[in-house]
Amino acid sequence: MKMLLPLLVVAALFALAFIAGPAGAGWLFGVALPYAALALLVGGLLYRVALWARAPVPFRIPVSCGQQASLDWIRPARLDNPRSAAGAVGRMAIEVLLFRSLLRNTRAKQTADGRLVYGTDLALWAGALAMHWAMLVLLVRHLRFVTEPVPALVLAVERVDSFLEIGLPAVYLTSVLFLGALLYLLGRRLANPLVRYVSLPTDYFALFLLLGIGLSGFAMRHLFRTDLAAAKELAMGLVRFAPVVPEAVGGVFFGHLFLVAALAAYLPFSKLLHAPGVFLSPTRNLANNNRAVRHVNPWDYPVKVHSYEDYENELREKMVHAGIPVEREPEPVTAAVLVGATEPAASADTQDPAGRV
């Protein structure tokens, strides 16, 4: 159920556009819905990121994954435990580009004699990295549909991506990689009992959407031979805000485009937000220079403390008896002794050493 329903929904979305698109609803599926989805994507992302950015980072809480910078003869781990902003940027770069944290992944096992062992487990790292990088290359390749003339970079990427020259038109490596990685991620979600147990319908929905997009794209290039000139005409129309819906674009194209639109509209309201989110993660994007540079909490407020004066008032007799120095002797004392001894704080029971500004 957790899996079946999302699968049916994605299939239904595709079928809807596949049938209705060529049957008169071309403007709806080719123009109106893509624009609406784009508006939702941009608006939703701005809203989300603004929501996150608005929430302050009251404390500097990086997770240190290497040696700190302390004594100058001890070598610090500059990327896994950055001491400076530049180091933190470096840490983020290897996180975003290479998935550093997943690269640490281990799998716990219990041996026959009861021992726990932790083996390196890089399958998830490899699968996730392949999927995300392939997706980036796919996006770059798709620039050919919205640019005229097509930039040299896009052409170069296409050439490299198809250098094996299998099939005609040549199969792009990244298409295969993308679909393969998605199938691995889906298979893992189903086969690993723990991951399966924590999975929500929305986790499957995201995977099926991406798979649907990938498969329909692959089908258009290699199975049904969609009219690419017509597809480009439609895409260029959207980009130039002069939409046209050429006759020649077929049902598969409408299905593909509609799934992309669904993904775009869904993204800001889903876990797919992890893409912008990773950049803001306070355990990763801050330098661990806490003791060197003061971090300010914008909503800091005074709290009720037990002042030294209260403490001594309560325990003075015992302190004096034990020979522990006190600010005020138990007998009534002269004012002179008091001067400079305890600070008569504005309020005895609240204090705010930060001196809020």
Add this chain to the structure above:
Amino acid sequence: MSGPDEMSHYPRAQLVQLDWKPPRTPWTETPVDLRPGTFIYPGKARNLRIMDLPNARDWAVTDADWKLPTGWRKTVLDGMAERLSRFRSFQLFMDTCVRCGACADKCHFFLGSGDPRNMPVLRAELLRSIYRKDFTAMGRLFGELAGARELTPDVIKEWFYYFYQCTECRRCSVFCPYGIDTAEITMMGRELLGLLGLYVNWVIEPVANCFRVGNHLGIQPHGMKDTLEFMADDIEDATGIRVDIPINKKGAEILFVTPSGDFVADPGIYTCMSYMLLFHELGIDYTWSTYASDGGNFGLFTSHEAMKRLNAKIYTEAKRLGVKWILGGECGHMWRVIHQYMDTMNGPADFLEVPRSPVTGTVFEHAHSTKMIHLMEFMADVIRHGKLELDPARNDHIRITFHDSCNPARAMGIFEEPRYVLRAACNHFFEMPENTIREQTFCCGGGAGLGTDENMEMRLRGGLPRGNAVRWVQEQHGVNQLAAMCAIDRATLVTVCDYWAPGVKVTGISELLANATVFRGEHARTRNLRLEPLPGIGELATGNGSEEATHG
């Protein structure tokens, strides 16, 4: 018959049977099993009153009705909204998880218990499911399909059980591709529970003690002085040296702050004795404080506000006494507070000077703002400059391993300093397997206020991964002692080692260093600070090592 709060109640053969297969029912439909031995007793009303906390009352975890205050649902949701707007971490960690499951088998409580809600991802889903229902469009529209659920009294019970079954050790966060930090989730969960007056006494009583008397154990000033004097007597017996005990001394150069656990509990007391002895040897002008007599801060396990209320004493006292800078002893969570929170909460400490070692002249620029350094940073520098005469052979009967404590490891990154000191003090040092040390270190199972005997089953289960690694070096290298620079470790790992690696004793690093130091003016040494015979000297030169290896 032993009770559920005793180690002997749990046959090892049974606890080592690990089953990580999830149950047939979804976690949202699986009732919480509140069995004795796996939860902590509620905070007593009098402790809540000392701290002015709401809904102070006496209740029991096994009660059907937890006497939640009227309007509790709104209280929780309002509290959640407030924290979402105040902590980017909380908002982000509610939104970005993709449930990839990388964290699942990284938690010591999951590994030891197999309870799926101890997977970090599900611990966060306990809150996320409520967040989705009340704060997201998807959750409102699609409910269960979007992973949303209603906030009910059973959810509150589940929160209480599982947020006090997390030691905030942050191991999972090391592996999370988005850096989602379960410590942050648990801290928010505990704050929300606190709004309803739901605390555990093992945390809130130390908080109340620390607030009023200056330390978690509630040791009053004269008691503290007595304790330190007893220690001075033992030091004299072992070394012939009489150390000073400066208390609340105005104008001292350094304020020394350490966890109060080291004042009373074996083996923490030997660490405390070692501090005094080493400071004496180095001629340091320092002082203890009775008002700031705990560096530990169970406020961290309560709420950000409680943390700030307890931590305020350290700077206040440094100012009153007129010291130049602050030195911190061997503690775990204390160092998370000192390193990541103190300056922000109670700084700036502009009345202090940047720490400068009176022994070597080294200026500790990395503490330029906080003005507080770790004893291991200080001692590593001292040893590097050859300012202590060391005879590590005095520790030759010890085959040592080192447990990185969670907070100094993952909220600071102090890995090499303690190892440098250990290597200088011991000839036989062996690391545990690499996936169990440094940033991947496993918790003792009793941090974050969970180290009480009524929670024995979870402590033993949570201590399994650590105990298992200790057992490995015990078998491979004959390790017979484990060093840890954390007072909670020195208390809880004794139990963990007795259970999972019997024969391995627990010690602080300073103790090893003091035992290896040749002090000026010491009498002919035959015994170490535990008053045990030194190897190669004195009455029991040979028997000691084998006795340790077979102990237990």
